[in-house]
Amino acid sequence: MPVELPLDDEEASTSVPLKTQLIRFVATGAGSAVLDYGLTLALQYGLGAPFGVAKAFGFILGTTVAYLINRRWTFRAEPSTARFVAVLALYAVTFAVNVGLYSWLSHAWEETFVYSTAAFVVAQGVATVINFVVQRAVIFKIR
Structure with a gap:
């Protein structure tokens, strides 16, 4: 049985309105991104x-909490x-996109805190859009 988070007592339902899902997804993603970013830069710098390697560990922590x-x-x-199996497949794809973009941009740009942060934001942004679309349209419709 997966870990449960006691965020509220309402019954589980996939009929949450898009606006509510989007706001919650962004709030959750922001917190998870802080964990990802913090661990990535701590390991890297x-x-x-x-x-x-740094981005991989950050990604794993952030996406686990977000999921x-x-x-x-x-x-x-x-x-x-x-x-859960569908999420693992999605996260494998977004892992490759996120870590790949971060590594590519980190090598393409000068290695500074500012450029590392910009690379993180670009990689995270692309992965976040992919995650939301696939989770809403496919994964959380699976029974």
Whole structure:
């Protein structure tokens, strides 16, 4: 049984309005992005980890937290093995996009805090759009 987050006591339902889902998704994503960003830069600049390795660990932390919150609060979906497998497939794609873009931009631009932050924002933005569209249209409609 997946970990449950006690964010509210309402029944799970996939009929949450788009506007509500979008606001919740952005709020959840912002918090998760802070975790991702913090760990990425701590590993990259604090421990000297390579760009891709630092971003990979940040991505894994951020997306795990985001999935747990989004499943329960944003999309109000019950636990489902089929949905979890679909999320893993989606996260594999967004992992490649996110880490790939971050690594590519980090090598293309001068290595400074400002450019690393810009690379993070671009990579995170592209991955976030992919995540929301696929989660809303496909994943959280799976029973």
